[in-house]
Amino acid sequence: MIIENIIANIDDFEREELERRHIERVYLESAHLLKRIQRVKTDHGNEIGIRLKSSRELTAGDVLFMDEKNLIMVDVLSxxxxxxxxxxxxxxxxxxxxxxxxxxxxxxxxxxxxxxxxxxxxxxxxxxxxxxxxxxxxxxxxxxxxxxxxx
The missing domain is CATH 3.30.70.790 (UreE, C-terminal domain)
Known part of the structure; x- marks a missing residue:
């Protein structure tokens, strides 16, 4: 899967909307939030390519993928x-x-x-x-x- 756009931020969603989805996280070092192109793995072992079309930087909580059952979001290491x-x-x-x-x-x-x-x-x-x-x-x-x- 190649991610080219950020859908939203986790803070933009209602709690009920999040509770009905399975959430996977991509853990990044804070310095990697600046990278527009990178290959990452979710906490469930799924490999994802990120190739952002816009110059927008990633932030903690950014939603990279979402469908009716699943959601993949960015989380940041301490x-x-x-x-x-x-x-x-x-x-x-x-x-x-x-x-x-x-x-x-x-x-x-x-x-x-x-x-x-x-x-x-x-x-x-x-x-x-x-x-x-x-x-x-x-x-x-x-x-x-x-x-x-x-x-």
Whole structure:
């Protein structure tokens, strides 16, 4: 089976609609959400080719296939992250500036700044006394590195 379009996201469906379908999952590393062409296996061992026509990236919960009985969706493996919880605007500005200078991709979720684990960033957070935790957490989107130079 070749998937060329994403049907919807699992969050768009009513609970009753999902309960009457058998759900298979394709587990991806968050970095693989950026790949438009890839071969994957579901948790039931079914092989699927993904060749997206649009430039849209995959996100957790994307439905790749659905019929009356079955549904195949994308799920994401946990990432080793730092969940940063600045206590003030000054702390947020300080850490955002420091991480921006390193061109480190970040995501924001429920008052937290999420970055992939890096021992140097952890040392910086300790030094600046900015509250954080190290966690294994599923993120909905890939951490996107943006190319840039100070040329």
């Amino acid at each position: 990432d080793d992250i730092l969940a940063i919880r600045p206590g003030s605007l000054k702390e947020m500005g300080t850490i955002a500036h420091q991480l921006g200078n390193r061109h480190l991709p970040a995501q924001f979720e429920a008052g937290e700044m999420l970055v992939q684990y890096d021992y140097l960033v952890e040392d910086l957070l300790k030094e600046l006394q900015i509250p954080y935790t190290r966690e294994d957490r599923k993120v909905k989107q890939a951490f996107r590195h943006i190319g840039h130079s100070h040329g």
